[in-house]
Amino acid sequence: MANERHPFDIATDLEQEGDDSWIARTSDAYWNMVGPFGGLVAALLFKSAFSHPDREGEPLALTVNFCAAIAKGEMQITARPARTNRSTQHWTMTMFQAGECVATATAMFGKRPETFAGRPVEPPIVPSLESLPRMPWPGSGWIERFDLRFAEGEPFWANQREEPSSARSTLWIASDPPRPMDFVGLAALTDIFFGRIIHVRQRMVPFGTVTLTSYFHATENDLAELGSNPILGTADARIFDRGFHDQSAELWSGDGRLLATSHQLVYYRDPA
């Protein structure tokens, strides 16, 4: 039905509770194996500040700390401005469940005047989305909500390789069903990349993002121009050591605009 709401919009609904507080509810459509898709948690915390009437300026940065497992049900979110300057604004957010903190976050917004611009990094060169197969996924939940097509570094269940394998993946990402790009959606996409540990080890191990920082390089106007076109993403890691690895990602438009970069620390348990 043309008027049916997109499952992502339903999953990111915020019900106002007080001036600076909201109730959100977990969504089976974006459920992971043991909790909500991390990108959805990031999107909810981002949205609580972004949609606040006191918010001023374009999104610039978001940090989300995933403090504990989240169970199915309600989440209580607060978002408050920590400091408002002439051209920048800083926010602090929290997510609680059953009286316990499950996530903390900060966000930054600001004016984006025209200045010198430059881009030392180049977009990845990849085959067209149409020429690549969709990543198979036998399960349910959030991964079904995305049409992922790997140009490089597909996961082990799509193409088993010798381990240790490369930490790098490059892929086309399209929402399924399609959804016009906006900042809440982009915030979610900054956490769409699987923990690099399972690419390197070529098998499933216990892992989870513990902290995620995203920088936004596009404006609302830039995103409006994207419509529901697919996004090109790339993710890599620098180091895996004693239970944690880092991970950095880039999100590009199909025509070569760098929309966002993100960095995260991932917990893993994988005996040597």
Place this chain on the structure above:
Amino acid sequence: MANERHPFDIATDLEQEGDDSWIARTSDAYWNMVGPFGGLVAALLFKSAFSHPDREGEPLALTVNFCAAIAKGEMQITARPARTNRSTQHWTMTMFQAGECVATATAMFGKRPETFAGRPVEPPIVPSLESLPRMPWPGSGWIERFDLRFAEGEPFWANQREEPSSARSTLWIASDPPRPMDFVGLAALTDIFFGRIIHVRQRMVPFGTVTLTSYFHATENDLAELGSNPILGTADARIFDRGFHDQSAELWSGDGRLLATSHQLVYYRDPA
């Protein structure tokens, strides 16, 4: 004098005010042109959680949001655990001055069991510290506290090049006077790299870090082994656009251990 305290230890002194609150004071020895060295602000916020008696585990991640200019004088710092799990712990910190928020921060600590380890990134290959000249600095303040020796991408006042120039720098970093490495010192070093904008533009423009995220890959034992040996650092950027650029850095031991990585968003004003 052998017993004289290092200026960095004086600059990072925290005077207990309450269970979760401290007073710090700005230091002329680590003053920047218009405020404290950002790395010192990061170090103070980090130390407030790290030195708290309730802190459990090794340092893993630190995010500092620089919300406003800091004047000379006292800073009020709070640090509280947001969530303590069996193997990880999350903290929230704030810094106020004259009743206004000037910085917010989060930190994460955790146990670091032996696991699979790997390191896709290689240390930079550079000439020895002794074979490189110390970066000249005609001014005073925090830059005098470090012996910086560039192997690549020295700033314009040391070697003027055509602009736009490379955003990448690689340099040896030694504290002056020498100081044994520890996590408070490492937290400061994650913000030691000049904003990439002045390397690219080959001239001074107004700039400042607005948010910094650091990931720690070393343990307390690893840092104790370093003593006061110099650190090898590298910094680069992906994109400069409409008033902000990103920046990523690596800090290495001289014998090739990746100690920390950091990412930041930098405000700049530089007409096209």
